[in-house]
Amino acid sequence: MANDIVNVEPDDSLKTWGWVSYILHLIVAIGAVVPGxxxxxxxxxxxxxIDFVKRDDAAGTWQASHFSWRIRSVLWAGxxxxxxxxxxxxxxxxGWIAWSLISLWFLYRIVKGMIRMNDSRPMEPKDVI
Incomplete structure (x- = not known):
């Protein structure tokens, strides 16, 4: 029975939480861009x-930048x-033009973060904003 226990590394758990967060952000971003x-x-x-709660768990890992990236994306868009x-x-x-541009910018940031996370790469310092 002890051999049936699956050992999940902290990075795997953080990556799972990161994907959950990115997917929720993506749903909202697409909803903001697609009319109706x-x-x-x-x-x-x-x-x-999720991002605020798990950010401290990610400190010192390559994923920490993704938690900060998503938080900053939401705060800046807001x-x-x-x-x-x-x-x-x-x-x-x-108003429609401004909000459309903001929504497209938000969608771009989420997709960019998802691509980098899929490659197990942190967000680069130049990508801060």
Whole structure:
């Protein structure tokens, strides 16, 4: 029976949590870009909580940069949405353009992070923002 126990390395567990978070972020990012496919903000909040909780476990590993990458992506996108929200009051088109660009930028960051994580590579320091 003791041989039936599967030993999961900490990196494997972190990578699994990282994938869960990236997939939740991806669902939200696609929902933000595809008209009519809005995903719940709850998914984004769940992913953000995962990232904040597991970030300390990833300290000192190549995956630490991914947890920070996802947290910064959400915080920057949120800030940009708030800063540009006044554009919706002026006219529909400027607000739509601004939020579309922010959403595309967010989707790009999530896909870029997923590609690097799939290759077991950290985010590079130049990729901070």
């Amino acid at each position: 496919a809005q995903a719940s903000v709850l998914l984004l909040l769940i992913a953000l909580v 800030l940009l949405y708030i800063v540009t929200s006044w554009l919706w009051l002026l006219l529909f088109i400027p």
